[in-house]
Amino acid sequence: MLALQYTVRLKADVDADMIRRRVAERGSLYDNHPGLVMKSFLLNEEDQVYAPFYIWRSEEDWKQFVFGDLFANLAAAFGRPRVRTWFVLGFGHGACTDQPRFAVREVDVIAPETSLEAVREREAALQAQMLTKPGLYAHSIALDADRWELVRYSLWCNEAASRDAAVGAQSDCVNTYEVLHFSEPGGRG
Template identity: 40%
Template structure:
């Protein structure tokens, strides 16, 4: 599994209705994309849920590298780049995935936290701790899907959770609204630890 996200930060007075319409018009285009586990069309709005910015920040879990490459070198990403400029694409290697009790209902919110792993820290122990926390999340009745991944180039740990309803208090990280979820191969992503 590969995790991927790009963040397009927009002006403070940007009409986020433009992004909502874009997702309403084009979100379905990846509903059957080969190799895609899920794409969560995420937004943050300045002044809501503690967000200091307006941001369009789609998040992906890829089942195959071929699917990810097909998207990045295909018309969808080209169109986004033509409209907003080519964003930096962050990429993490999947370490674990859990399904919640709400996978058949569309998620409405998401939380995403990234933590740098300090020099001298044992990355394997940090991943183990994140996986233990991940294993506890399915007990929450609103959980849709949650993942842990690592960027070994920057030594950064990522935790993402999709929720049906408000994200629970105490879950760390930035909070997003989910405008649409494409999930063509979510059921084919391996759950649990990924090694």
């Protein structure tokens, strides 16, 4: 699996309401998209960013999207954004089955002297703990082997749980978002 995220900085002529309308109109196009594990349409109004986060089943599915009409339409509307990609090391669902409404993305740098196997084992244990947290819908861990960074991405069904996760994060960088729409074509299976 591959994770993908791009960020669109909202300019004076693009406000949060315009993003909300666009997502309301176009979000369902992803509800049954082949190869898509999940997509979160994310907005951080305070930071003025629209930053969708995807998990794709394979590299081929990711390529079909990036070279396809949906991404071309985004690029036509906002300019072609820089797309970050990561190898997914772990993905799982929590106990909450309501639609996720909030997301937390953490980024941590992996020190050069750190054993990658130790990192993988530590992250698997942390994910197992995370999956037991009340209010969690899903959690993923991904690796950027160019920058040697870990990305932990969690979806939450309520704001209090997401806020607690963000406050409790020990990462180098923590971003919080409102989930405007959530697509998970295969469901929780």
